[in-house]
Amino acid sequence: MDATGVESATEDAAEVESAPALTSRRRSPQPRMLIRPVVIAVLFLFVLLGLPSLFSDYYIDASTQTAIYAIVALGLGLLVGRVGMVSLGQAAVLAMGAWVAARLLFATGLPFPFVLLASGLITMVLGTLVGLPALRLSGLYLALITLMLAGAITVVLATTNFPNGGHGFLGYNGSSVHIPPIRRPSIAQTDPAFFRYSVIVAGLMFLLALGHLRSKPGRAWAAIRQSESAALAAGINTTLYKLWAFALASFVTGVAGGLLAGSLHYLYSIDFQTQDSITLLAVVLMGGAYSLWGAIVAAFFLQFLPELFTNWGISPDWLTILFGVGVLQVLTTAPRGIVDQLPKDLARLGRMLARLVRRPTPSTSGET
Amino acid sequence: MTVRFGGVTPLDKMSVRFETGTCGLIGPNGAGKTTFFNVLSGFVKPVSGSVTAFGEDLLRMVHFRRARWGVRRTFQTEQAIEELSVFDNVAMIHEHSKLGGGSRRQEVIDAIRFVGLDIDPDTRVGGLGAGQRRMVEVARAVVGRPRLVLLDEPAAGLPDEETGHLGDVIRRIPEQTGGMTILVDHDMSLVSACCEVTAVLDFGKLLASGPTAEVLRDERVIRAYLGTEETG
Numbered sequence: 030m031d032a033t034g035v036e037s038a039t040e041d042a043a044e045v046e047s048a049p050a051l052t053s054r055r056r057s058p059q060p061r062m063l064i065r066p067v068v069i070a071v072l073f074l075f076v077l078l079g080l081p082s083l084f085s086d087y088y089i090d091a092s093t094q095t096a097i098y099a100i101v102a103l104g105l106g107l108l109v110g111r112v113g114m115v116s117l118g119q120a121a122v123l124a125m126g127a128w129v130a131a132r133l134l135f136a137t138g139l140p141f142p143f144v145l146l147a148s149g150l151i152t153m154v155l156g157t158l159v160g161l162p163a164l165r166l167s168g169l170y171l172a173l174i175t176l177m178l179a180g181a182i183t184v185v186l187a188t189t190n191f192p193n194g195g196h197g198f199l200g201y202n203g204s205s206v207h208i209p210p211i212r213r214p215s216i217a218q219t220d221p222a223f224f225r226y227s228v229i230v231a232g233l234m235f236l237l238a239l240g241h242l243r244s245k246p247g248r249a250w251a252a253i254r255q256s257e258s259a260a261l262a263a264g265i266n267t268t269l270y271k272l273w274a275f276a277l278a279s280f281v282t283g284v285a286g287g288l289l290a291g292s293l294h295y296l297y298s299i300d301f302q303t304q305d306s307i308t309l310l311a312v313v314l315m316g317g318a319y320s321l322w323g324a325i326v327a328a329f330f331l332q333f334l335p336e337l338f339t340n341w342g343i344s345p346d347w348l349t350i351l352f353g354v355g356v357l358q359v360l361t362t363a364p365r366g367i368v369d370q371l372p373k374d375l376a377r378l379g380r381m382l383a384r385l386v387r388r389p390t391p392s393t394s395g396e397t
Numbered sequence: 398m399t400v401r402f403g404g405v406t407p408l409d410k411m412s413v414r415f416e417t418g419t420c421g422l423i424g425p426n427g428a429g430k431t432t433f434f435n436v437l438s439g440f441v442k443p444v445s446g447s448v449t450a451f452g453e454d455l456l457r458m459v460h461f462r463r464a465r466w467g468v469r470r471t472f473q474t475e476q477a478i479e480e481l482s483v484f485d486n487v488a489m490i491h492e493h494s495k496l497g498g499g500s501r502r503q504e505v506i507d508a509i510r511f512v513g514l515d516i517d518p519d520t521r522v523g524g525l526g527a528g529q530r531r532m533v534e535v536a537r538a539v540v541g542r543p544r545l546v547l548l549d550e551p552a553a554g555l556p557d558e559e560t561g562h563l564g565d566v567i568r569r570i571p572e573q574t575g576g577m578t579i580l581v582d583h584d585m586s587l588v589s590a591c592c593e594v595t596a597v598l599d600f601g602k603l604l605a606s607g608p609t610a611e612v613l614r615d616e617r618v619i620r621a622y623l624g625t626e627e628t629g
Contacts, residue, residue, distance in 0.1 A: 264464030264493035
């Protein structure tokens with residue numbers, strides 16, 4: 030008890046110290062405002078250029094999946110964190126995106142970026158339909174209805190199957206012996222190249238989301254999240270902006286589905302389960318639904334950690350328990366997720382260490 | 398106008414007329430003050446009656462369009478958006494109203510200065526104190542030349558000195574915006590300091606209306622507030 034009291038007191042002191050820094054920022058905004066973009070750009074370039082040479086093929090594949098699922102988590106984070114709408118249908122939306130992209134890649138010779146765009150746009154229309162109940166429902170009921178819709182979509186996908194180069198609208202050929210792989214873009218045939226391709230697309234999707242959050246829709250979403258009646262009184266067409274959020278989330282998820290189709294080469298309906306949406310929500314909450322970084326952390330949990338566990342000889346099934354504990358911890362003590370909590374905890378640890386280091390110094394100086 | 402929720406009739410054949418300037422609306426708890434605001438901002442539909450403001454029928458407009466037309470309100474529980482900065486909070490209202498026309502940035506800064514907030518506009522509202530957040534809400538209500546500003550107990554929970562500052566700001570709203578203000582509050586000194594005219598509601602009916610000082614001396618008003626002895 031005492032220790033936490035001391036901690037919060039020091040935190041307050043730190044905030045007071047930062048107050049003059051805030052006012053001084055107005056006078057010379059350039060250096061401070063540039064640091065963040067530069068750090069992010071360097072990080073991005075490292076991931077793009079450095080990471081593939083450091084990793085084995087095994088981890089490059091896991092990294093590609095992480096980049097793709099970061100986009101999916103970004104979409105769900107927008108809905109949950111920014112607008113306050115809990116959707117348990119995002120994994121099904123991802124499956125729809127993958128289906129559309131696979132169908133287009135088999136049926137047409139369109140360049141890969143166009144296919145991504147098309148699958149994003151078509152998924153946007155379908156996903157917005159999934160979001161329609163959000164106009165009348167919220168909270169648990171919205172979560173339930175989207176979960177049921179996701180279940181229905183999963184059933185439809187299981188009966189129609191994913192396209193495998195066959196003819197007709199469904200593009201499925203059940204009797205074919207030789208199944209051609211889903212093609213990748215010509216510039217990204219190899220795994221490291223496709224990883225880079227995915228990271229760049231993910232970067233674009235994050236920029237798209239950031240652009241929205243920094244402008245009119247982002248402000249409107251923040252208002253809706255806090256209080257719908259206050260948003261209405263502010264002149265916000267809440268129906269429009271809620272659907273807009275679902276449209277944006279579905280668009281990015283559809284693009285992610287296109288990347289997924291290219292990265293996996295083969296799609297099977299058994300790989301898309303209704304309950305994946307629940308795990309997705311869990312990791313998004315753990316990562317931090319209110320932060321764009323949280324989406325990356327969430328994807329790391331969902332796609333990279335299982336591979337690490339497998340490599341270490343631990344069953345990835347343990348992760349389900351770990352996620353459960355993690356969500357519990359986030360909901361009770363750190364509502365803004367790990368991206369918010371970890372730096373705070375590290376700073377706290379740093380102060381503790383600094384105090385430990387500082388304490389012996391006066392005693393030694395006393396002796397000498 | 399009449400408003401009914403099932404068997405409850407919060408506003409019963411109530412008819413009131415406000416002139417331009419700052420008008421007070423008072424009454425005991427449950428008198429129908431907030432319901433009246435909810436009718437004006439479109440959250441509640443009256444079963445009968447009409448609302449005419451500046452020659453236009455408000456009831457025919459959907460709620461969010463009324464805000465664009467120029468109805469602004471603050472809420473009993475303050476509703477400044479915590480996640481956004483002070484600037485974004487005010488700018489948000491401006492970008493959804495079709496009024497005004499000058500530079501948005503300038504008008505937003507003007508509104509923040511008007512309510513006397515001397516802080517960095519980029520500060521997040523979530524980190525502000527109750528008094529400052531209340532002023533952010535008032536800034537949201539006055540930006541972009543509103544026509545009808547509804548203030549629902551803006552002084553609730555504020556210390557006396559901040560209420561005094563709030564009163565100064567409210568008094569200057571009509572000349573700043575050119576619109577009309579209706580103030581609901583239980584703080585009679587604030588109401589009499591801000592409003593030339595005041596209407597009193599009790600059990601959904603208009604009890605009295607007229608110049609504030611006269612209304613506050615009205616015997617029926619005092620009785621409504623202090624309760625009546627059952628003498629008939």
